[in-house]
Amino acid sequence: MEINVNFSENAKNDFNLVVRARKGEQKAYADLMQRYKESIYFMVLKMVNNKDDAQDLTVETFGKAFQKLDKYQPEFAFSTWLFRIATNNCIDFIRKKKLNTLSIDRLVDEEGNNQPLQIKSDTLNPEETSIKKQQAQELKVIVEGLPLRYRNLIMLRYFEELSYDEIAKELDLPLGTVKAQLFRARDLLSNVLNRRRKDINSDF
Known part of the structure; x- marks a missing residue:
């Protein structure tokens, strides 16, 4: 270069x-x-x-x-x-x-493309609502398998929807540390979800 x-x-x-x-x-x-x-x-x-x-x-x-x-x-x-x-x-x-969905913050696949994980919407029919609830439960199971410090960050940010400042106060951490660890937490979760997608696809 x-x-x-x-x-x-x-x-x-x-x-x-x-x-x-x-x-x-x-x-x-x-x-x-x-x-x-x-x-x-x-x-x-x-x-x-x-x-x-x-x-x-x-x-x-x-x-x-x-x-x-x-x-x-x-x-x-x-x-x-x-x-x-x-x-x-x-x-x-x-x-x-604009799709009116909740996602885990623009998860990125192995090629760097955005992969939204849709969980809920206010305009779903009963069958779609059931599917979304199942997706949310499956996601929580995956999150529970993350290391403790990353699990807490994901839960606070995306399930309890706390701001960065609120998370910093809740965990008694510097704001910069929260941002850095949350980035690593998202990256780790993205990798886990990508592996899960590959495992599911390989079964078919």
């Missing part, structure tokens, strides 16, 4: 951080997030108009970007690529929110 000679100084600095991050340097990941987390957050906030959702989507944006970092090509600046990921993530979020 060669640097684009037309890059600005900032873009060149980003490129160098990307190269280091690809080699596994954790500080490079942290530096990239530090450079853009605020601007990504405020862009996302303008799109979704909800602080908690904006925080979630900002974390997801960086998670997706870092997972796909090996696919980044310096045809465009890293910032352009990152903001495109953030924008697409918001569009997916807004579209799925």
Whole structure:
């Protein structure tokens, strides 16, 4: 991967951080997030108009970007690529929110695609309602199998629908720790659900 000679100084600095991050340097990941987390957050906030959702989507944006970092090509600046990921993530979020379903926060499959897990809706017929209740119960069983600290975070955030601040107070943890651990909890839950889907599909 060669640097684009037309890059600005900032873009060149980003490129160098990307190269280091690809080699596994954790500080490079942290530096990239530090450079853009605020601007990504405020862009996302303008799109979704909800602080908690904006925080979630900002974390997801960086998670997706870092997972796909090996696919980044310096045809465009890293910032352009990152903001495109953030924008697409918001569009997916807004579209799925209009479906009037509860999901475990845009779970991501092994290919990086959004996989909403629908649980309930106010306009379902009795049969659909029964199916949704069964899905919710199955999900709770899966969540119960997660490590304790992740299980508590998932339950508080998505079943009791507490805000980040409320979770931090409930668990007596720093807000930053709650956000970081919740991201890992979602990632772990996503992996468990993906394995479950594969196991189910292999039975047919």
